[in-house]
Amino acid sequence: xxxxxxxxxCQKALTQIAALIQQKHYAQALQSLQxxxxxxxxxxxxxxxxxxxxxxxxxxxxxxxxxRGLKLDPNNLNSKMALAQCELKLEHExxxxxxxxxxxxxxxxxxxxxxQLLTALSRLGDMEAARAVIEQGLEHFPDDxxxxxxxxxxxxxxxxxxxxxxxxxxxxxxxxxxxxxTLLFVLSRLQAREKDYAQAAESLKAANRLKxxxxxxxIQLIESxxxxxxxxxxxxxxxxxxxxxxxxxxxxxxxxxxxxxxxTEQVLNQHPQVVGVGERNVIGTLVGQHIRQxxxxxxxxxxxxxxxxxxxxxxxxxxxxxxxxIGKARHSADKMPLNANMVGFIQLIFPNAKIVHCRRxxxxxxxxxxxxxxxxxxxxxxxxxxGQVYASYEALMKHWDRLFPGSIIHLDYEQLVSQPEETIxxxxxxxxxxxxxxxLHPERSKATIRTASIAQVRSPINAGSVGRSxxxxxxxxxVEESLQxxxxxxxxxxxxxx
Numbered sequence: 001x002x003x004x005x006x007x008x009x010c011q012k013a014l015t016q017i018a019a020l021i022q023q024k025h026y027a028q029a030l031q032s033l034q035x036x037x038x039x040x041x042x043x044x045x046x047x048x049x050x051x052x053x054x055x056x057x058x059x060x061x062x063x064x065x066x067x068r069g070l071k072l073d074p075n076n077l078n079s080k081m082a083l084a085q086c087e088l089k090l091e092h093e094x095x096x097x098x099x100x101x102x103x104x105x106x107x108x109x110x111x112x113x114x115x116q117l118l119t120a121l122s123r124l125g126d127m128e129a130a131r132a133v134i135e136q137g138l139e140h141f142p143d144d145x146x147x148x149x150x151x152x153x154x155x156x157x158x159x160x161x162x163x164x165x166x167x168x169x170x171x172x173x174x175x176x177x178x179x180x181x182t183l184l185f186v187l188s189r190l191q192a193r194e195k196d197y198a199q200a201a202e203s204l205k206a207a208n209r210l211k212x213x214x215x216x217x218x219i220q221l222i223e224s225x226x227x228x229x230x231x232x233x234x235x236x237x238x239x240x241x242x243x244x245x246x247x248x249x250x251x252x253x254x255x256x257x258x259x260x261x262x263x264t265e266q267v268l269n270q271h272p273q274v275v276g277v278g279e280r281n282v283i284g285t286l287v288g289q290h291i292r293q294x295x296x297x298x299x300x301x302x303x304x305x306x307x308x309x310x311x312x313x314x315x316x317x318x319x320x321x322x323x324x325x326i327g328k329a330r331h332s333a334d335k336m337p338l339n340a341n342m343v344g345f346i347q348l349i350f351p352n353a354k355i356v357h358c359r360r361x362x363x364x365x366x367x368x369x370x371x372x373x374x375x376x377x378x379x380x381x382x383x384x385x386x387g388q389v390y391a392s393y394e395a396l397m398k399h400w401d402r403l404f405p406g407s408i409i410h411l412d413y414e415q416l417v418s419q420p421e422e423t424i425x426x427x428x429x430x431x432x433x434x435x436x437x438x439x440l441h442p443e444r445s446k447a448t449i450r451t452a453s454i455a456q457v458r459s460p461i462n463a464g465s466v467g468r469s470x471x472x473x474x475x476x477x478x479v480e481e482s483l484q485x486x487x488x489x490x491x492x493x494x495x496x497x498x
Contacts, residue, residue, distance in 0.1 A: 010039035017048050026055025043069040043076045050082045059089040077103055077110065084116055093120040109140040118150060125446070131156060143170055145182035149373060152189040164190045181210040185373045192472075201475030204370055205383045211373075212382040219385050222489050225392040229399045229493050232344045236301045237403060240348050243308040245315025248352040250322065251333045251431060252283075254340040255358035256393050257379060258368035260413035263461070264358055265335035266442035267416075267424055271433055275326035276333040282321055284338070286314045287345050315349045331433075338378075340393050343400040347407060354431050357397060360413035362390055363469035366479050387482025395490040402494075418463040 013036055020029035030052040039045045046069025053062035063086035069079045080103050087096040100117040103110050114137040121130040131154055137147045142161065151159055160166070167187045171180065184207035191200035251268065253261050269276035290310055294303045304310060322332045339346065343355060366386050374380060381389055401408055409430045415423045425435050438444070443460050473480065 007042075010036075010042055010045075014039060014042065014044050014048060017052075021048060021051050021055065024055065026052045030056060041072060043073040043079050045069070046072070047076075047078050047082050050086060054086065054089060059086055062086045063090065075106070077107060081110075081112060081116070084113070088116065088120060093123050096120045097124070108136070111141060111144075114140070115146060118147070122150075127154060130154060135159075145170075145175075145179040145186070148186050149182050152186055157193065162186075162190060164194070177210065177214055181207045182373065184210065185371070188371070195471070197471045198475050201472055205476075205478070207373075208370055208380075208386075209382050212380055212385070215377050215380045217377070219381070219388065221385075221388045221392040222486060225395055225490060226493065228341070228344075228396065229490075231299050231301045232399065232403060233301070234403060236299075236305050237344070237348060240305060240308060240311060241351060244311040244347075244349045244351050245319065246352055247315065247319055247350060248354070249319060249326075249331055250350055250353040251331050252339055252343075252346055252353060252355045253333060253335040253337075253358065254343060254355060255337050256340070256360070256365050256369070256390060257337045257374070258372060259337065259360040259365050260358040260411070260416060261335050261337045263413075263416065263442060264356060264411060264427075265333050266445045267427070267439050268331075268333040268431075269445050270438040270442055271428070271436050273330040273433060274333050275329040275331070276335060277322060277325045279336050280322075280334055281336060281338075282318055282334070283336070283342050283346060283349070286317055286349075287342065290314070311348050318349065331431075340397060343396070343408070344403065347400070347404050354409060355407065356409045356411055356427070356431075358411050358413060361467070361469065362394075362483060363473055363476075363480070364413075364465065364467065366390055366483070367469040367472055367476070368465070370476075370479070383476065383478045384482050387479050387484070388486040390483055391486025391490060394487070395493065398494060414463070414466050417461055417466060420461045 013032075017029050017032050017036075020026075020032065029048065033045065033049050033052060036045070046065050050062040050066040050069070053059070053065055063083065066079055066082040066086060070076065070083065073079065080099055084096045084099040084103070087093070087099065097117060097120045100113045100120065103113040104117065107113070114133060118130055118133045118137070121127075121133060130150075134147050134151050134154070134156060137144065138151075138159065138161065141147060148159075148161055148167070151162060156162065164187060167183055167190060171183055171187070175183070184203050188200045188203035188207060191197075191203060251274065253264050253268075255261050265276040265278075268274045290304065290307075291300055294300065322334070326332045337358075340357070346353065346355060369379075369381075369386055369389075370383060372379075397408075409427070411423070411427060420440055424439050428435055428439065441460070469476075
């Protein structure tokens with residue numbers, strides 16, 4: 001297309017590129033934009049460039065692109081929304097809030113801006129402002145499933161919509177699947193509030209099954225867990241125990257989702273020597289890069305054992321990334337529950353790092369996972385699968401304890417929330433950190449939180465959720481049976497030495 005391309009031709013080309021982005025063909029869309037000439041005076045050009053750059057994980061370039069579009073049309077709402085999205089990707093929630101408020105000032109019924117603003121405010125811990133956004137949003141979208149779900153999280157039960165009969169009436173309508181399972185999560189919470197646990201459990205199971213039915217993924221947890229346990233043997237790790245990076249900077253917080261990992265991170269984040277870095281899949285990414293370079297088939301550990309220099313190199317790469325986040329702090333606190341699967345790799349990459357394993361009652365954990373309505377597809381399981389998830393995690397932690405005796409610090413959630421004055425100082429001792437009174441008040445942390453535990457950790461430590469599953473378990477037999485079956489399938493691995 002020539003520099004003097006007519007507007008009609010530009011529009012046609014940009015519509016085709018928008019279709020590529022809709023199909024998540026980001027690299028192809030970006031290439032098409034780079035080859036397009038004469039359309040750079042269109043704000044849509046820069047909006048699409050921003051979306052394509054975000055899709056290729058280049059948020060800074062995406063922000064620069066959309067700023068060029070805003071210079072052409074400073075009041076363009078689509079461009080402002082794209083800029084807010086870039087700021088959220090860059091973890092600049094406060095900047096995103098300013099932009100989104102501008103959008104809503106121009107268009108109070110902007111659905112996407114309402115939801116993005118709610119996300120940003122919740123991450124920042126401004127719960128009062130988040131409540132106000134929900135109330136204002138429901139004035140324009142009174143039956144919005146996502147807003148109603150967030151309202152239950154923030155316990156806004158005085159809203160007229162938060163009645164079981166009202167939600168049941170909504171579910172009678174022809175709804176998109178996502179709205180349907182979200183409303184089932186809402187209904188379950190409302191039924192539990194009325195202590196109708198039989199109906200609450202049925203709604204909860206229906207929500208999880210419906211959500212799982214739209215995630216095209218096979219589950220092979222038991223098989224993959226056996227593979228990891230059989231691959232990580234004492235014989236293979238022995239020559240590598242000193243091959244890793246000597247730094248003691250990282251503190252890794254692992255465990256099941258909803259087991260107290262976010263609370264633990266916020267406790268440590270209150271310490272002047274520690275900076276919490278949130279959920280970062282850096283270890284998984286680094287290890288995955290090296291595994292993908294190995295020949296297919298055969299033992300992963302047997303092959304990596306022949307590359308002792310790899311372990312220290314991975315440690316250096318990790319520290320290069322994390323030091324940008326923690327500044328001059330002595331320690332980072334990396335809270336990634338799924339790193340429970342990676343403890344063997346972590347121990348070899350950082351033999352002097354501390355690993356805190358958060359433990360919680362299995363059924364309290366599983367109930368909380370079922371209720372969480374996770375955004376990540378890898379955390380979407382049916383009630384029949386969640387027991388396997390827990391059994392696999394439990395077996396792996398048992399194996400890591402056996403391979404690296406005394407190296408893992410076990411922290412019981414029940415003790416943490418019921419006896420924080422004793423448990424937190426003891427944890428700091430094990431981490432070789434001096435006691436600090438602020439650690440007893442994680443709710444005062446100014447850190448941004450991007451997990452399903454946003455609301456809980458903004459409240460003072462309390463034991464209100466301990467034993468919560470007892471009232472539910474008679475109606476969650478599928479979960480109990482799944483856990484027992486998973487444990488039985490893996491038990492033989494612990495009947496003989498590692």
